[in-house]
Amino acid sequence: MNDYRPPVDEQRFLLLDVLRTGEILPTLPAFTEADADLLTQVLEEAGKFVGKVVSPLQAVGDAPGCRFEDGRVTTPPGFADAYRAFWQAGWPSLACAPEDGGQGLPWVLEGVLYEMLSAANHGWTMAPGLLHGAYECLKHHGSEELKARYLPKVASGEWLATMCLTEPHAGSDLGLARTQAVPQADGSFRLRGTKIFISGGEHDLTDNIVHLVLAREPGAPAGPKGLSLFLAPKFLEDGTRNPIACERIEEKMGLHGSPTCVLRFDEAVAWRVGEPGRGLNAMFVMMNAARLHVALQGIGLLDAAWQKANAYAQERRQMRAPGALRGTGAADPIVRHPAVRRILDTERAWADGLRVLAYRTGIELDLARHHPDAQRRATAQQWCSLVTPVLKAVCTEQGFAGASRCLQVFGGHGYVKEWGIEQIVRDARVTMIYEGTNEIQAIDLLARKVLPDGGQGLLAVLDTLARDLDAQRDAALLARFDALRAITRELAAASAHDDTLPYEAADDYLRAVGLALLGWAWSAIERTPGAETARWTAPARAAQLRVLPEFELRLDILRTQCATTTPRRSAA
Amino acid sequence: MNDYRPPVDEQRFLLLDVLRTGEILPTLPAFTEADADLLTQVLEEAGKFVGKVVSPLQAVGDAPGCRFEDGRVTTPPGFADAYRAFWQAGWPSLACAPEDGGQGLPWVLEGVLYEMLSAANHGWTMAPGLLHGAYECLKHHGSEELKARYLPKVASGEWLATMCLTEPHAGSDLGLARTQAVPQADGSFRLRGTKIFISGGEHDLTDNIVHLVLAREPGAPAGPKGLSLFLAPKFLEDGTRNPIACERIEEKMGLHGSPTCVLRFDEAVAWRVGEPGRGLNAMFVMMNAARLHVALQGIGLLDAAWQKANAYAQERRQMRAPGALRGTGAADPIVRHPAVRRILDTERAWADGLRVLAYRTGIELDLARHHPDAQRRATAQQWCSLVTPVLKAVCTEQGFAGASRCLQVFGGHGYVKEWGIEQIVRDARVTMIYEGTNEIQAIDLLARKVLPDGGQGLLAVLDTLARDLDAQRDAALLARFDALRAITRELAAASAHDDTLPYEAADDYLRAVGLALLGWAWSAIERTPGAETARWTAPARAAQLRVLPEFELRLDILRTQCATTTPRRSAA
8 A cells, every 4th residue: 555646736836837947948959849748748647657557566665575585586576567567668768868769858857757756666766766877877988889789778778777886895985896807808807706785786677687887907006096887787698697696685674675685796797888997987977867866765755754644644633733723523633733734844845845956956967968058068067066965965864854754643653564654764764875875975065066166166056046036035045145155165264274174064064055955945936926825835934934944053063163173173 | 693781881970970869869768778889789780681681682672573473472582581580680670669579779770770771672671661650550549459469560570561551543642542441240340442552462471461451431521531540460360361362463663572462352350540530640650750761762772873883983994084083094994084973972962961861850750759858859840740751752852863873874784684773773763652752742841831830840940950050161051041941931921822832832842941951961961070081072072062052943943933923823
């Protein structure tokens, strides 16, 4: 039983009315037909597919989940059929280029599709979710020969793909990876080593699996610059099985619908993708898109939890509500109780605001790839580079924390499995970890992106957003922007004297940026015609009252850190 | 494998050095011998027992967990032996009165014991944890005949007990309970109805189980005033099985070591405990102690998670730490990385500060029961009444959220079961729900306890605490106390015009009170000789920098609510 309903009308409102996507995208030569009608039509079809095919498999994804026996992985009943239907309907190639057999639609549509899919069934969605990064890697770095053999099958989703990065001793620090790639006379390589945490490393969903593997050629330098990227398929072209053994699947807190594999490469046949020593670079091409995917998982999971909690709160009656909220019976639906209303409105404030930011970032991703003007592409690229780590961290934090708040609405019933809400909390927890932990996102933002140019890039993003704002209506938000500008300069100055400060301040800084952006998102919603209904005004009020004021808390912490750091160091 | 080590030295420091328990308790006639030596000795023995007997059973408590077949519950391997050892060593009766066969030691010691037990094995600890409320209920409300038959076995722990309150349609609102109690000619009753969420409702740990059951006599008024409390044993005195059937155990998110039962009472023989219609009152006698128990579970689980994360962070090497924190190898232990250090210091700031508050509340509970002076008993009772709901909510929130932060230290390894950290997160989640959800604690605090006397009781607690503070050293904290006094008065005034305001403001208010109290706790630690070492200064700095400033956020939200509520209502 899964009651998730893709919120197509609301997504459409945010995408088309608030963000005007149907006007922006058709100005690009690549998307002249992607107007409001087409976007709406695709969203509606996606919503139908997700609701009908993927959502009903949510519970079996948790139990029985995936099973492992003798090196083989059996996915939950129905998963393979659903994947076949997904592939055959052409959903994997929605945003792939027409020359690769794709439909050439904007990335932002793929993003919204994956928000729905993750909400409906996070475990199942992991499988196709990995295709898109592999497609980008291969497309941009693969040789013509490799592309001819693998790109169409990966683009269409006929074959699924993996990213084999982590090793037991090399997680956040991939530079420690030891897997060896030994060159052969015919130009191929033989891979030797063990990779862990490989999502979809083995399964029964497709006839073949295309593994992209980080490994080190003999004599390569230590550290990240010695890593190259290789492609190793589960089955070779002559049909023989490549020696890539799934040794076990992990027993995890959640996400039981996605097999997390330990893969042993035992002289596996492989070909290099891109230049030697440029393995991490080959992956950067898809990093923003992959992280934005994870951010949308967080939003989807939060919405799925919200929908469950809201449905329960409408039905469940306990105690009489206070004052004017009181009904006439012995007990009111708990949705009338302020304690429950507060949770529902606040989590919706997060979900809607984060949607606006994630969709906007999806649009910028499309602009960065397809805008004819190089300057506009660069601006869009800057947006993606700065905002993506913020969204990855904030959306996944809220996906977990917000799902847990929604669980609270159920009282004791939330803690038992039959309602399905606790599964969402467990499933959501991993999103804070994978694709770069949220702590690494924060370091990426502050230490690698904001400080190196003295904060100029971030200030430019704020300037762009401020143009939409009104000095009077948005006075509080503009003051937050000013405070963020000031603390950015202060951090840049203080970090010159203290090279650990950026690492100590990173999490609070990311959070402050996220809340400032969220303030912009809610301002954008509130000024859109159609947002005057209770559907939007209730979360808008919760955003202003309960969510956005955390900005001042983060600024306060950051100011204390800047003020105390220099004396502390110089005294040492 | 469970590596939890009861932190006896640190608990002793907080209990004896910071809170001077060894000087306070012996002034009471009931505890003349409970000096520092005796308290230390009991703590050390408790630590040994917990570490040796209970802690090793943590993993089996999760899997296989409890099994259910044909109405019987089998607890995990080793649970029954450990319980027998616990009972035979006299631990259940630590704080029971000597006249009931107990050891007559202070409640606060039992509290610390349960912190250790919950940290070591939350699931196992649920079984004896329920004894103490049953003991208090029976002792204060049972007839002499009932007490003669059941009190000694409950006090000693030879028989375990349950509290049967919840029904499918009656959770937070017990007044909706429908279970019937039909009087018999011999003065006994027959119970008919179904109770759910009964922890330890059926198991193989003891020869008998004593159920305390809320039910309604024929003709009793609707609502909470029609509820009486009844005692129904699993086995009657003649050895026959009372018709109380365990229909199933719940499949839960965690806490698999504790069977959560659906019990069907099918004309079960029972006796009333206390007066008719006073069932909820009979339970109030143990409510503060029971909620404080749950608060200590939160602290214990947080500490257990912290210990795991700290151990992992010392061993795991990834990347070089920044600046002066950098070591000499290719990768530093992650404990050197600020992102990890921040989590560890911040969670310790929570755990230590909350310990001080929980132990202090335990001492007040002892004073409320045993101080010869009625005025002092009343002050102590007021402390317990006001601070207990705050601690129940704040400690359990942090038990879950903090354990999740500690999981983050493990990266992907935290999400797989073998490290045991994800079990703590799952186990901890329930503490935010049971014994009154955290939202109900907030309503209890603000609407039922603070506002009815215009905030006078809370202001008196703050006055007492302020006496320990120094105008200069604690200036920031004293300003927070002032702000809390002002908002309390403001809420009292605004609530006179708006009877839903207390319910809307309750959660932020509870949180503000908790943070103010936590500030006092850290001030108490910091001024204690012995707290100058890094063990205490690192979390002290984290408390001041990262934890306590949330107070201003909550005040800001509360001020906005007070300022906007009256116009909003009068416009409606």
